[in-house]
Amino acid sequence: MECCVIGTGYVGLVTGTCLAALGHDVTCVDKDRDKIAALEKAEMPIFEAELEGLVSQGLSSGNLRFSTDILSAARSSEFVFITVPTPSDGGGHADLSYVDDVARTIASAIQDYKVVINKSTVPVGSTKRVQRIIEESMEEYHEFDVVSNPEFLREGSAVSDFMKPARVVIGSDSQKAIMRMTELYRGVDAPLLVTDPVSAEMIKYASNAFLATKVSFINAIANICEVVGADVREVSLGMGYDERIGFEFLKAGPGFGGSCFPKDCRALLMIARENGYDFDLLEGVLKVNDEQQERMVAKIKVLVGDLEGAKIGILGLAFKANTDDLRDSPAMNITRMLVMGGARVTAYDPQAMENAAAQLESVAFAGNAYEVAEGADALVLLTEWDEFKWLDYERVKGIMRCPLIIDTRNCLDPAVLRKLGFAYEGVGR
Numbered sequence: 001m002e003c004c005v006i007g008t009g010y011v012g013l014v015t016g017t018c019l020a021a022l023g024h025d026v027t028c029v030d031k032d033r034d035k036i037a038a039l040e041k042a043e044m045p046i047f048e049a050e051l052e053g054l055v056s057q058g059l060s061s062g063n064l065r066f067s068t069d070i071l072s073a074a075r076s077s078e079f080v081f082i083t084v085p086t087p088s089d090g091g092g093h094a095d096l097s098y099v100d101d102v103a104r105t106i107a108s109a110i111q112d113y114k115v116v117i118n119k120s121t122v123p124v125g126s127t128k129r130v131q132r133i134i135e136e137s138m139e140e141y142h143e144f145d146v147v148s149n150p151e152f153l154r155e156g157s158a159v160s161d162f163m164k165p166a167r168v169v170i171g172s173d174s175q176k177a178i179m180r181m182t183e184l185y186r187g188v189d190a191p192l193l194v195t196d197p198v199s200a201e202m203i204k205y206a207s208n209a210f211l212a213t214k215v216s217f218i219n220a221i222a223n224i225c226e227v228v229g230a231d232v233r234e235v236s237l238g239m240g241y242d243e244r245i246g247f248e249f250l251k252a253g254p255g256f257g258g259s260c261f262p263k264d265c266r267a268l269l270m271i272a273r274e275n276g277y278d279f280d281l282l283e284g285v286l287k288v289n290d291e292q293q294e295r296m297v298a299k300i301k302v303l304v305g306d307l308e309g310a311k312i313g314i315l316g317l318a319f320k321a322n323t324d325d326l327r328d329s330p331a332m333n334i335t336r337m338l339v340m341g342g343a344r345v346t347a348y349d350p351q352a353m354e355n356a357a358a359q360l361e362s363v364a365f366a367g368n369a370y371e372v373a374e375g376a377d378a379l380v381l382l383t384e385w386d387e388f389k390w391l392d393y394e395r396v397k398g399i400m401r402c403p404l405i406i407d408t409r410n411c412l413d414p415a416v417l418r419k420l421g422f423a424y425e426g427v428g429r
């Protein structure tokens, strides 16, 4: 089936590549010529497991193409995916100008029946908005449907999340579009949920807000655990065995970040407010998240004595492991706060350093974790990369000025580290 994916950001690139791997004929388009030129050579703009191999496969099989010509790609496709960014406009609203522009371009490409699929995270009601923009921009009416098909891809496991999702949600009022979408997703082994467009849009926000709530909940529990002397990891485990709760998203840490949770929570708060509902619970989730990052800094401050002049080594800057994404990263916020507090900071991240260097002033970057530890008064682990779990901590202790580790991800073994002579501090334990 002929597909065109407009926008080769995270979601677009993964969606297009995976559709090609399912055997569809896919053109991924973007107005960024350099990006398209690089993608034609299978050079990835992002770090994502499995993606590069699949792009190469798609290019050599001929199922996957890249182009800057949106109009002709849309014209020759039955399925047109909109996967352009919807950044926060600063006031908590999503900026829909890219979506609107693309909708107008699609309007001029429609000459026979098309399914236009909205995969960008858009406010409730946007499927209808795209439908209206296309209708208004068409010179001559041709049949088309707009469908909401939210994505639930996690960075770091986006390919397998696409191929084996928990569910595929299709929001449409058109029987014809639903049947074509069902056909498109035939190769994906997952329950298919067909709803009206508005419910599909709400499913995306509600899912991300609920997961964010779980993270803030466990972080709040962690903070209580610290005071009463409990271990939050044991508490999470004990909660998780209850199938009604589950083990997922109950890891205490420095707070949630990334391109979705903070932005989607803020957008949902706004949607609620504009519809006359004060979503106090979600407000609390964001408050706990902001405070959690400040708590990490306060913790470091107490342990180091005085931030002014302290040499602090940072392990990890990405918002979570296995990605180079720094958007709304708690690690970046904490690093900035430490610098503002007067600390001399050296940082290392296996994938995100190049991006970080462009954003962080007054931070030195190291080539590996050992260089970070050199002469440090404290080592702060902020992103749970596997390589940090398997460092030679005896060597680390030998090169630090003061053997203090603050493990904001609870991913190191305190007993082993204490035996080596480290002072160890985790979260909620």
Ligand code: UDX
Pocket: 151, 152, 153, 154, 155, 156, 208, 211, 215, 248, 249, 250, 251, 252, 253, 254, 255, 256, 257, 258, 259, 260, 261, 319, 320
């Ligand atoms: C998320 C959703 O999971 C995905 O379905 C959606 O489409 C996009 O947003 P992603 O942003 O890639 O995916 O990250 P995710 O793995 O969900 O983690 C989000 C944040 O929560 C990260 O900062 C992570 O470190 C944090 N987190 C997650 C915790 O602190 N504890 C947990 O137990 C789980």
